[in-house]
Amino acid sequence: MRPSVARQSEMPGPKVYSLWWGDRTIPKQKGVVEYTISAYRAKAAPHMLRNYLFNGYRRLSGELVFWLIPFGMGYGIYTWAKKTDAYHHSKAAHVAAGVEHD
Amino acid sequence: MRLLKTHVLLRFLNSYVVDSPQPANISYLWNFGSLLALCLIIQILTGAFLAMHYSPNVDFAFNSVEHIMRDVNNGWIIRYTHANVASFFFIFVYMHVGRGLYYGSYKSPRVLVWSIGVIILILMMAIAFLGYVLPYGQMSLWGATVITNLLSAIPIFGVDIVELIWGGFSVSNATLNRFFSLHYLLPFLLAALALAHLIALHVHGSNNPNGVTSNGDRYAMHPYFIFKDLVTIFAFLLVLSVIVFFYPNLLGHSDNYIPADPMVTPASIVPEWYLLPFYAILRSIPNKLLGVLAMFGSLLILLILPLTDLSRIRGNQFRPAMKLAFWFFVVDFIILLWIGSQHPESPYLEIGQIATTFYFAWFLVLVPIIGIAENTLLDVATADKTNK
Ligand code: HEM
Numbered sequence: 001m002r003p004s005v006a007r008q009s010e011m012p013g014p015k016v017y018s019l020w021w022g023d024r025t026i027p028k029q030k031g032v033v034e035y036t037i038s039a040y041r042a043k044a045a046p047h048m049l050r051n052y053l054f055n056g057y058r059r060l061s062g063e064l065v066f067w068l069i070p071f072g073m074g075y076g077i078y079t080w081a082k083k084t085d086a087y088h089h090s091k092a093a094h095v096a097a098g099v100e101h102d
Numbered sequence: 103m104r105l106l107k108t109h110v111l112l113r114f115l116n117s118y119v120v121d122s123p124q125p126a127n128i129s130y131l132w133n134f135g136s137l138l139a140l141c142l143i144i145q146i147l148t149g150a151f152l153a154m155h156y157s158p159n160v161d162f163a164f165n166s167v168e169h170i171m172r173d174v175n176n177g178w179i180i181r182y183t184h185a186n187v188a189s190f191f192f193i194f195v196y197m198h199v200g201r202g203l204y205y206g207s208y209k210s211p212r213v214l215v216w217s218i219g220v221i222i223l224i225l226m227m228a229i230a231f232l233g234y235v236l237p238y239g240q241m242s243l244w245g246a247t248v249i250t251n252l253l254s255a256i257p258i259f260g261v262d263i264v265e266l267i268w269g270g271f272s273v274s275n276a277t278l279n280r281f282f283s284l285h286y287l288l289p290f291l292l293a294a295l296a297l298a299h300l301i302a303l304h305v306h307g308s309n310n311p312n313g314v315t316s317n318g319d320r321y322a323m324h325p326y327f328i329f330k331d332l333v334t335i336f337a338f339l340l341v342l343s344v345i346v347f348f349y350p351n352l353l354g355h356s357d358n359y360i361p362a363d364p365m366v367t368p369a370s371i372v373p374e375w376y377l378l379p380f381y382a383i384l385r386s387i388p389n390k391l392l393g394v395l396a397m398f399g400s401l402l403i404l405l406i407l408p409l410t411d412l413s414r415i416r417g418n419q420f421r422p423a424m425k426l427a428f429w430f431f432v433v434d435f436i437i438l439l440w441i442g443s444q445h446p447e448s449p450y451l452e453i454g455q456i457a458t459t460f461y462f463a464w465f466l467v468l469v470p471i472i473g474i475a476e477n478t479l480l481d482v483a484t485a486d487k488t489n490k
Contacts (some may be wrong), residue, residue, distance in 0.1 A: 034123045034320045044329060066425040074433035077453060078440065084449045 111488035118304065122323040123163055125308055125316030131205075131288070132308060134198040136331040141191040141285055141295060148184040152251055156236065156283035160275045163238035163358040164361045176368060182350040183342070188230055188485070189353045190342060196435075197225060204428055206416040207309045213408045214302040220404045222295050225288060233286040236251050238278060246273045246281070252384070260417075262474030267383070272364065313417030321365045370445065378442030386458040391445060396458065403465050410465060413473035423472050434460050 045051075087093050105118045155174050157166040170177035199219070202208055208216035235246045250267055255259040269276030310316045321327070345352060352373055357368050373381050383400045387393035418424045434457050441454040 021389070030264055032123060032317045032320060034322060035126065036322055037324065042325065047334075066422070066429050069426065070429040070433040077437065081449050081453055085447075086447065088415075 115305075118300065118323075119328065120322070120324045123307070125310035126319040126321050127132055127312065127316065128308060128310050128327075130330075130334065131197070131201040131311075133331055133334040134194045134201065135138035136196045138198060138337070139296065140335055141194060141290065142293060143186050144187050145184060145191065146293070148180050148187070149286070149289070151180050152184055152487070153286060156234065156282075158279050160238060160278055160362070163236060163278060167237045172192070175396060177348065178350075182346045185354065186342065186345050186350065188233065189374075189376065190338065191226065192230070195226060199223065200432065203431070204418050205309055205311060205415075206313055206411065206418070207402075208407045209416050210408065211306045212303070212309060215299060216408065218295055218299045220401065222292060223404075224401050225292055225295065227275055227380075228315050229285060229288045229292065230374065230376070232281045232288070234358075235273075235278065235281045236285060236407065237358060238362045239482075240362055240366070240368050241355050241358040242275065242362065243273055243362035244368055245373055246277065248371050249373075250277075252390070252394045252397075257391070284417055289389050309416070311417065311419055313415060313419060336410065345459070346353040372443055375439070377445075378440075379438035380442075382438040382442035383458045384455045385442070386451075386454040393434055396462075400458075400461060404463065406465055407469070411472045411473055412470050413476050421472075421476060423476070424469075427468050427472060430460075431464050434464070 106112050106120065123435075127191060153169060155170045157163060158485065167181065170181050173181075173357070202216060202219070231245075231249060231330065235242045248262055253267065254264045256263060265271060268274060269280060291301040307316075355372065355374075372378070378402055380397050384393045384397040387396050413421065413424070415421055417427055437453065437457045438461065441450050441457060446454075
């Protein structure tokens with residue numbers, strides 16, 4: 001097989017992206033650049049600890065402010081509701097509402 | 103050339119999961135699609151084996167499930183797996199949808215992918231509801247009674263529709279039989295829709311965290327993303343094993359271990375956890391018909407996002423105001439989930455109503471307003487001030 005066969009065929013790759021049902025020829029995509037390295041050189045999870053833990057922490061902590069405000073408010077609503085509900089079901093609330101206790 | 107690339111069928115496989123070029127910068131949030139596919143496969147397989155021992159009759163259903171749990175070899179693994187993967191299916195689909203919301207994946211040119219997704223979501227909920235009725239415990243019967251009764255709110259022929267669905271005058275043997283039939287059938291429709299979802303996706307390929315085209319930097323699906331998908335697949339299988347073997351009833355309701363009894367109503371009737379947010383929206387509206395419309399509307403409103411997101415920028419990566427709005431929406435969803443599990447009394451009732459209002463306002467008011475504000479600020483900042 002000459003290398004140019006692959007480029008002219010329907011073989012998906014950098015210039016031919018996706019097959020569509022029933023297509024005989026596929027519209028060529030422009031400007032798709034695909035990188036790859038030899039399978040013998042590829043490492044499964046390079047620098048796993050550094051990437052997953054430390055870089056992950058760096059990326060997530062940057063978003064912290066966007067979480068703290070909504071989740072803080074949500075937690076506030078949750079605790080307030082629990083407290084209010086507990087009061088509604090307490091003897092004090094029943095007395096305050098004028099309900100008789102035996 | 104290799105068979106994989108020329109064979110009339112294998113070349114589809116090649117195009118989808120081998121050579122397909124993926125954006126180099128997609129994060130782990132793009133892994134939920136493959137997890138969802140795995141969940142669907144697990145559900146269909148375990149479901150087929152459960153059906154070999156299950157009996158869809160009001161007199162035998164509960165006992166046949168107990169028979170699976172006690173007598174069938176490894177039946178308990180099959181059943182607990184089926185029940186818990188249903189929960190993980192929803193965890194994953196909510197994360198998957200959340201990713202789409204955050205990164206603007208619903209925007210053109212992926213509107214069709216998104217719209218098929220919304221149909222999938224609604225169908226998933228229907229299937230889960232039907233499946234929950236099958237063991238015919240107390241919560242099965244009463245959950246089915248409450249939810250089917252909702253349709254009686256339809257004007258004029260509502261009651262006729264409900265009786266048509268029941269096949270009688272209450273949830274009964276006929277109902278259980280048809281629910282079993284549909285619960286077996288519909289997942290295959292789901293599988294077909296998932297394929298359509300992928301076909302639609304592959305016209306333009308995946309979005310990525312930056313929201314701009316990734317054509318300039320792509321890796322092949324295999325081996326890079328096959329391996330990455332496997333990372334989360336094995337992580338999922340690990341967590342699933344812990345749940346199935348050590349906490350199999352963590353997410354279930356104990357009332358469903360009581361055989362269905364039409365003469366005894368449970369103290370509270372609650373759906374499975376993943377339906378609670380929509381249950382909360384339903385109960386927030388005093389009028390029955392409007393409540394039902396709001397519940398279905400809360401799912402269908404996802405379809406409107408391609409229209410109401412007016413921002414010129416795809417995704418929230420570079421939009422701090424929208425990031426904040428997104429997390430408020432997430433918290434609102436969690437609040438609705440929690441409210442759905444509470445008795446409808448003060449203050450839960452009022453919180454549910456406010457959260458419901460926010461839910462709809464997010465799509466119809468917040469998203470467009472933030473988009474317009476950003477566009478305007480951008481125009482002001484880049485306007486040519488020299489020729490004033
Ligand atoms: C059975 C359920 C589903 C399955 C098996 C499924 C499968 C997939 C797969 C394999 C992908 C590509 C990988 C990825 O981006 O994760 C994907 C992408 C996508 N899905 Fe789903 N999906 C399901 C449900 C949904 C739902 C309910 C929605 C939305 C309401 C949705 C919306 C999308 C969108 C917008 C994309 C493109 C995302 C992007 O490229 O940024 N999907 N889906």
